[in-house]
Amino acid sequence: MNRITFLFNIKYPIIQGGMIWNSGYKLASAVSNAGGLGLIGAGSMYPEVLREHIQKCKKATNKPFGVNVPMLYPNVEEIMNIIVDEGVKIVFTSAGNPKTWTNWLKERGITVVHVVSSSKFALKAQEAGVDAVVAEGFEAGGHNGREETTTLTLIPMVKKQIQIPLIAAGGIATGKAMHAAMILGADGVQMGTRFAMTFESSAHQAFKDTLVASQEGDTYLTLKELAPVRLIKNDFFNQVQSAYEKCATKEDLITLLGRARAKKGMFEGDLVEGELEIGQIVGLIDQIQSVDEVVTEIMNDFNQSLKTTFDF
């Protein structure tokens, strides 16, 4: 047992990151059943859809699971009320100020974790009273920090600043990487890309096929003026790059992005016009597997890595 398995009452310190359009109750419950911590991604759900997913998740697992709430989306208050109403005990907040909801959630007996991309914000999260921090490096899929701090750099720096449990994220998809993150000071890891590439992810098959085919260098962190996001370099991405070449203003970018691009790409499988969010480590994974297979493989790899010795 370590600080993360103790905090969440789980077997392995592996957290499946909340992922819009990928992490519904099927993925979250499968990860929790496999011994990790599954998170329902509320960011792509209307409040009543979230309620349905929580209720289905409770039926699909008797293990702990949580909900990820990106605070940049509307309806946050309604979402938080549903979480309390449905008796969810773990919330991961992201994309916002940890002060806004931490006390309110903790007063209602909920364990709160906040996602950050710098040691400055890790410290702020600790001061806000969260139970743990996810420190996410520049490699990660989805929305990201503006500074390009990699996981290898970020983890030891955050570790130096905070005393509460630390979860590393960004570029971690194997047991070896998990071991490396833990050597650097993490108590556990959060993975997104690896779990997006499972049968249980709710993403469209065409998106999953694209992920399997993706290679090293196929993603890029863009739209830093809006909310920085790591995308696969598809047609939509090229439109964004052309807009930059024409010195697009922030307003131009907002217009180009429009609405529901992420849904179009990841959920509806429009590989041309959609936004395809994924992490750099997509280049390492070349198949879609079940969550069970993924967790077993990661833990075998982790245990093997523990036995590694180096001769000089």
Ligand SMILES: Cc1cc2nc3c(=O)[nH]c(=O)nc-3n(C[C@H](O)[C@H](O)[C@H](O)COP(=O)(O)O)c2cc1C
């Ligand atoms: C498709 C996708 C969607 C994501 N959506 C969210 C989200 O809604 N909220 C959030 O806090 N993080 C989100 N993330 C980040 C993940 O929770 C996780 O921290 C990240 O994927 C870890 O890096 P990795 O992709 O290298 O494993 C998303 C990541 C991906 C790949």
